[in-house]
Amino acid sequence: MNMHAPAGTSLIADLRPEARNAPESGIVEVVNHGRLKPGLIPLWVGEGDLPTPDFIVRAANQSLADGETFYTWQRGIPELREALARYHSALYGRPFAMDRFYVTGSGMQSVQIAVRLIAGVGDELIIPTPAWPNFAAAMGIAGANPVCVPMQFKDGRFTLDLEKLEAAISPRTRAFVINSPANPTGWTATRDELAAILAIARKHGIWIIADEIYARFVYDGSPRAASFHDVMEQEDRILFVQTFSKNWAMTGWRVGWIEVPPAFGQIVENLIQYSTSGSPVFVQRAAIAALEEGEPFVAQQIARATEGRRIVAEGLKATNRVELQAPDGAFYQFFSVDGWTDSRKLAIELVDTANVGLAPGTAFGPGGETGLRFCFARKASDLREAVARLQKALAG
Amino acid sequence: MNMHAPAGTSLIADLRPEARNAPESGIVEVVNHGRLKPGLIPLWVGEGDLPTPDFIVRAANQSLADGETFYTWQRGIPELREALARYHSALYGRPFAMDRFYVTGSGMQSVQIAVRLIAGVGDELIIPTPAWPNFAAAMGIAGANPVCVPMQFKDGRFTLDLEKLEAAISPRTRAFVINSPANPTGWTATRDELAAILAIARKHGIWIIADEIYARFVYDGSPRAASFHDVMEQEDRILFVQTFSKNWAMTGWRVGWIEVPPAFGQIVENLIQYSTSGSPVFVQRAAIAALEEGEPFVAQQIARATEGRRIVAEGLKATNRVELQAPDGAFYQFFSVDGWTDSRKLAIELVDTANVGLAPGTAFGPGGETGLRFCFARKASDLREAVARLQKALAG
CATH class of the missing domain: 3.90.1150.10 (Aspartate Aminotransferase, domain 1)
Incomplete structure (x- = not known):
């Protein structure tokens, strides 16, 4: 040796x-x-x-000063889940219930939980690429296989060929992973494209893992990018992975959320319980400040x-x-x-x-x-x- | 419906x-x-x-005031890993290198990572029970099977029958999970028992996941319980899962560590990267204060x-x-x-x-x-x- x-x-x-x-x-x-x-x-x-920003840090300081240093709700404190429901209601222009939202220890953990919810050994998940590499890696650790669908690059822009996306579906396919606006390409799906992707997923009975964490960062004057929220029904097979990192400059806080059908509450709680057992209350108080005072x-x-x-x-x-x-x-x-x-x-x-x-x-x-x-x-x-x-x- | x-x-x-x-x-x-x-x-x-305690909270507040709110080392900041090495050196009376220590988002996450390192679908892990239920649940989510070895209860005390422990080994066995001092039973292995368990593990080429998080809480006047650290060689197949929760009243902070053979560094870093992508720096500063000023x-x-x-x-x-x-x-x-x-x-x-x-x-x-x-x-x-x-x- x-x-x-x-x-x-x-x-x-x-x-x-x-x-x-x-x-x-x-x-x-x-x-x-x-x-x-x-x-x-x-x-x-x-x-x-x-x-x-200070107003977010102060909320954490105050929580610590109040002695909020104990175990808490695995799925997130109710005040933060309610704040997430209000934030979504305002951003998407229709009511959201708090029981769609579960607090995680980062957008990455949301991805991990989403993958674990639906995919195991030998399952396939389809990802348009280039893409954030952590999707494929999280699948690999779970024993699932990422199936990459390279996007087209022409005249300095990326586009997604929906026929190629559908053609990648096999009997082992469990989901599309759709990141729009996209890291690293900047590709941003139109509402029609999202509706078309959803139609394909419905037709084949597969899930969508939707990463819309850059939704606020668009450059055509809109308040946000088009979202699966604009085209979906309540019971569609869509899991949204989200983070506080980007909008509110909280990369170092490791806090995000996952949005799922409300019936999954106990299951998501269990997956949180057996991976990190919840997020610090003082971090969650900071997240509330971000949502409520962060515009x-x-x-x-x-x-x-x-x-x-x-x-x-x-x-x-x-x-x-x-x-x-x-x-x-x-x-x-x-x-x-x-x-x-x-x-x-x-x-x-x-x-x-x-x-x-x-x-x-x-x-x-x-x-x-x-x-x-x-x-x-x-x-x-x-x-x-x-x-x-x-x-x-x-x-x- | x-x-x-x-x-x-x-x-x-x-x-x-x-x-x-x-x-x-x-x-x-x-x-x-x-x-x-x-x-x-x-x-x-x-x-x-x-x-x-305040001295720990203050360290977090200072870090936040210093603007330490960005991404950091996935494996933990070097200062904390060095502090962990010093803490172990003092507690176990021999030198430890920092490259044995990786910061996690809770003892629970350490368990998750330990299980993922060694066990997948169909693998078996042997647990003396009654035991903290999250071990078995984390295995189940990974597709592995917990094999329970009930302890003996006699005259108000639990004991572990090492013959039964060895008899539970099958060709699919990957590890013993040994928690001493134990939750919930209070069972605390002697040094001889730990040596015997290690000998069995060595003989069969299996791992030990060692949970010694209650090591400081013993009632015979000793400064700590017997540890696998007392009987192991550097290259034994032992993964230690650890937390700041108990010794330093930090349950709500979600921070722990995992101790592994140094050669595993990049692999552990990858598993952290693809599950939570690291721990907040301000939480890690608090953890340093706990180790350095917490006695x-x-x-x-x-x-x-x-x-x-x-x-x-x-x-x-x-x-x-x-x-x-x-x-x-x-x-x-x-x-x-x-x-x-x-x-x-x-x-x-x-x-x-x-x-x-x-x-x-x-x-x-x-x-x-x-x-x-x-x-x-x-x-x-x-x-x-x-x-x-x-x-x-x-x-x-």
Whole structure:
């Protein structure tokens, strides 16, 4: 045995293959390469540069001062579930009941629970790609198989071919995973597209896992993107995975929610019980403040992203080495660079040469291999500087 | 279809059986029965009555004030992992490296990760029972089968028959789950017993999932219970699941750790990434404060539990209707009541008649059906009152 290998190396072979083979995040790999580099502008992960606003932090402080440090409702405190119902009612323009909403320890945990609800060993879930890699990885750990449907890239835009989506269905298919507005592509489904996807799912009796976490980040002046909420019936097979991370700058809080048919309440509670056993009350109080007092902050976030989107799209176009359109939604610019096909290598090179951290398209599955993801939820001066550095590096 | 059933009831049949059939916690069922009852003394869950101490809360508040609200290291911030290594070095009297320690979103999540590391569909894990029910439930959701080995109850004490433990091993066995000091029984393995269990595991090439979260709560004057750390080699197949909940009154914070062979680092990181993607930095700062400044508080907790243990054992013995010995470790008194065999019914009855909340033994698997679990990590006056109420109810 290699004396320099970490203790226990030989034990790895005795782990469950689905655990052993869970992929290292292709984003984290680049982050770990550059995390400590002085002056680096980090645009690789899906978070903005603003810390959580004070009114949210204060709600957590107050809860802690009140001694809310005990176990609580596994499914979330009723006050937060009620606040979620009110938030949805306002955003989607019709009444929602609190028993559709369950608090989770992150959007990621919502995904994990959604996958566990419907898919096990050998089941298939269909994902348009490039996509957030954690969907496929969560499926893999559960023993299920992600089936990727590469989107079309033309004239700098991604589109989803619904015939290809339907053609990917097999007898083992359990769900479509639909992320709109999409990370990393910015693809944003129209209401008609969502209705068409739902019709296909209904026809085949499969589920939809709907990730609409970027719904507020659209750039056509609408208050939100089209949603499955606009086209569904109460009893449709749709599981919504959601997070407080993006709208309210709460990435570090690890709190989200899952929206399911109300009859699933006890089952979702059990899955929460046996994975993290609930979320801290003080974090949930902060989440309530976000929902109830957060609209001005959300508006500010969207305004910043709108400006960021323009700076990045214009700046990258000016290099004459990239093909792109500014995205319809979310807060990422996905683009390829002429002459580069290995985006992992390019992302690491740009850490070294431009001191800019981008996420490599290789992390997002088939159809994204040559691209880079640039998060523009950041202050304009940083974005201008990052664009200038990239212009220089790509010219060099 | 029943018009009064919650929306989506018919969809339940379309969920994955392992999710659909995950058991409702038998403890939560009783808690939900009595949660809002005025004046009830809640002794049903495994937490004390003290809120988290100020020095821990302050560390979280400071971190929030410093704007530590962003994504962080999936495996935990280095400062906390170093603090864990120092804590273990001090407690077990030999050096530990930080790369054995990974921060999780609760002891429960540590269990989930441990199970996923080693067991999948059809695999077996052997658990001495009565036991904390979440072990078996987490296995079930992963498609693995818990194999219960009932402990012997004699003269008010539980003992573990190591021949029975070994006899339960099959070709599908992946691990023993050993909880010492044990919830709910108080059983506390001697160093010799741990060495014998480890020898059996080594002989059969199986793992041990070691839950030693109550290690500090022993009543023979020792600073801690015997540990697998005392008898293991670095490369033994042992996964330790741990939590900040009990020692530092942090049940509501949802933070724990898992200790594994260092070679597993990337694999554990991946499993964290794809389940909750890490823990809040401000929670981790609080955890550091707990480890570094928490010894006086831990001593206070143990002193309270020592007094509580005496009050409860003496008070219940005085009813002349129970058979029990004060437990060697943990902070639960497990006892049966003459004439009662259905502890679920008895626990609900005692909510109604004594206004005392106890956990029913039915929640803890084979061997515990007739018992009740009484958590004595609580102030003496409450315990005296609870005992008096139980004396009256059991006499009636």
